[in-house]
Amino acid sequence: MRNLALRLMYDGTDFHGWQVQPNGITVQECLQDAVEKILGVRESITGCSRTDAGVHANDFCCTLRTESSIECCRLTGALNAVLPDCVAVKSCKEVPLDFHPRYDCKSKRYLYRIWNSQAKNPFLKNYAWHYKSKLDADILNEQAKQFIGTHDFAGFCSSGSSVEDTVRTIYDCGVVRNGDEVDFYVEGNGFLYNMVRIMVGSLIEISEKRIEKDTLTAIIESRDREKAGRTAPACGLFLDYVSYGEAEV
C-alpha cells in the first residue's frame, strides 16, 4: 500500500463542497471518479478540510491510498487530463503511510475577497463578495488583530458542527486593499464550521456600526453566536495555503 499526497486547486462554484454528498457533485467525488478512470479502482481519498458549497481552493491537500505502482508525475498528468477544468492537481508526492492531511496539518491560511465598488465586476461574480458601501481597510485591519491568539471561537461557529473543542489559535490576520478589492486573510491552526465567513461578517458589521469598535475580543469571550456578525457569502472564500511544517508535503 502507498499513500500519495495530492495538492489541488479548484473553482468551487459548481460544487457542493469537498465531501461526497447524496445530492450534488463534490470535489471528492470528482477526484474519485478520475482516479477510478486512471487506476481502475475506486480508492480511498481523505481531504485536509471540508470546504463548503461555492468555496474555492488555491491549495488543498488530500491523500490517496493505493496499491498501484504508478509514478507520481504520470498520475498528475493523467488525472489532469480526465478531471473537469474546474479541478487541477498541482502536485503528487508519496508520503509515509501514517500521514494524515487533516491531523498532520500545522496551519491553514484562508483568503476572503470583497469587491468593494458600486459597480459590479462580471469577472468576480463567483470569486468575491460584491459589497457596495466603501470599506476602510485600515480600520478593518486594525480591528481584525483582535482575532490573533488562542481563543474559544464557539461564537464564531455555525450550528450543525459536531466539534467539541472550539479553541483555535490564530497566528496572523489582517485586511488589505488592492484598488477596488479588499482582501481579508487569516492563518491559524484550525477553523470551525463557517468561522472565516463569520469573522468577515463581523468585521463588515463593525464597518456598518452594528458592532462597536474594539468589542470583538469581548464578543469572542462571550462564546455567543448571536453577538458575532452575519455569515459572509461562500463565493469570496478561498482555502489559500495548507502547511505541514517540516514534512513539506
Next chain:
Amino acid sequence: MRNLALRLMYDGTDFHGWQVQPNGITVQECLQDAVEKILGVRESITGCSRTDAGVHANDFCCTLRTESSIECCRLTGALNAVLPDCVAVKSCKEVPLDFHPRYDCKSKRYLYRIWNSQAKNPFLKNYAWHYKSKLDADILNEQAKQFIGTHDFAGFCSSGSSVEDTVRTIYDCGVVRNGDEVDFYVEGNGFLYNMVRIMVGSLIEISEKRIEKDTLTAIIESRDREKAGRTAPACGLFLDYVSYGEAEV
C-alpha cells in the same frame, strides 16, 4: 432624442458575441432586454466593435438613442439591477447626437492572456489560453514589435469578413510575463476580424519555430492568410480599452 454613451464590462463566456444573432444570446440583446425593462421601449443600441463568442470586455462603448429623460446615474443603477451578473454598466454619459461609438473611436487596446504552465489553472479556464510549453516572453516581445506601424493586414484576417480596406495602424504592441501568465497587448486604430487572435497565434508559432524569427514583416507584406499563424482561442481575448481622444466619453 438623446444619445447616451454607455461603458460596459462583460464576461463573454456564455455569450455568442456582442451582435444580435438568430441562434444564441448576445450582449447587445441582453442590454436591449434590460433597457426595455427600464424604459418600456426597445431602443436602438450601437456598439463600438463586434466581439466574438467567448471574447470578453474590460471596456466596451455603445450608444443608446432614447426619448427618455431618465438621469444617467439612475439609468446606470437600474440597468445593473436587471442585467445578468456577467454584464456591468460602468458609466453612462449624454453625448452629441452625431457621436458614433465605432466611427468616432480613436484607438482600441486589446489584451490576450496566456496561462503558460504545465498545470491547469481552474480560475482561468474561461479567461486565458492554457499553453503548456514554456514561452520566452522577451523574445516574443521583441518579435511583436514588427506589428507596429501602418500595414495592410489582409493576411491577418479570417475569411468571412466583408471589410474592403484592410490597412490598419498599430500604435503599440508587446508581450509581458507576470509569473505563469504571459500577456500580449496591442493598441491600434482598428482591427480586422480575428486579427488579434491571429497575431497571437503567429507569435506562438515563432516560439514553436514553425514561423521563422523576424519574418513577421514579410508575412504581413505577403497579405497571405496561409503564411500567418493559427487563430488563438477566443477565451484569452479581452477588449481592454476604447479611446475617443478629447471627446472623453
